[in-house]
Amino acid sequence: MEGLLFGLVICYRLLTLILLMPLISMTTEVNQMAIGLVKLGMPYKIAYTATTALNMIPSLEEQVRTIMDAQKLRAFTVFEEGRIHEKLFAYPALVVPMVIGAMKKSMLVGVAMDARAFGCKKTRTYIDVIRFTTKDYASLVFLLTLIGVLTYFNLFC
């Protein structure tokens, strides 16, 4: 019983993380996220690679839709009408072209970034300036308090 509960807890923790991700990308502009990461000490090449990848998600979704439409046009309706095991076996037909497309796309993005001298200098300038405002301090205090309270209840109650 304890094992089952433990498994569920881990499961919910992961789910929380996954479900919160879209919230972050919806509320924070990708570019500002990159600058934030750089300010926290992450090398800018890594920060930009990570955030550019985030930026590619919408176009990946579009690509998946295009592939599925192309499959439907050729009477491939497993994803709509098929049983679970049929769907499972049909996924490679979707994932393979998607991965190949994503790889091609990322190579082209790489070329476009190289062409604009990305990574040529150790430090780069940012035209967007992000500052820690009262709002940020307030939310930081709120979060720390929340963590404190939760930890207290967890440990002592």
Added chain:
Amino acid sequence: MSKPVIEVNNLYYRYPRSNDYVLKDINFSVEKGQFLAITGENGAGKTTLSLILSGIIPQAKGGKMHGNVIVCGLDTQKEDLAVLSQKIGIVLEDPETQLFTTKVFNEVAFGAENLGLPREEIIKRAKWALKVVRLEGYEERHPTMLSGGQKQRVAIASALTMRPDIMVLDEPTSQLDPIGTIEVFEVVKELKQKYGMTIIMVTHKSEEIAAFADNVLVINQGELLTFGTPKEVFSNKEVIKKAWITIPQVSSLYLDLLDKGLQLEEFPILPEEGVRLVKQKIS
């Protein structure tokens, strides 16, 4: 004759993990302020050549390169890409993949930010570049929300903020509708005429080559087939047949007329020119 801004000597290139040379024995030079069109079949090596001119090949992509390419007196194989990118800008074919930020203004500023220039200078340059491509007022838009022609103009502006002397455009209009194509060509024309930039454009569109290019370079299976003015190239039947180039409509009309026995003074490549020559013949 002024000193060439681009010199390509005995260029051979093959991609990593490949034994075949995609470019073989290419030699040509381009003078300042010229418009050079590069044309030829798909897979002839045109894109590879434009990436070589900008130094991305071989510096970022590797592969084996022989011969040398000198751009504004700099060796593209040795010179720092940051320095090269301020001499030669490049616009790629696909409007989607070359824009990767979330705002037009950030997109345009990206290159100058990488150079580590002062913030005020970058903002000044980005504003200027957006003005040149006639996209003032679009600063806060998301690049994916623009039309194809606008996206390509953002890409041109992004290269312009590096203040290059040469602009390489790799089939910039192949995925655009006619209006988008006109928008891009208007901007490119202005870059050449108003700002004296040297333009290298990879394109299949013979009508546009006839209207804008000073010289045409035809590549066929990785080799330089011919280099000459649009008139010389389009009137050369052998070259046209071998490289599978389409010629301007007025030229192919003239070839039909020639078969029927109508000989004009010159070989027409522009519609107005064709009209003038026919009128001349009739009177």
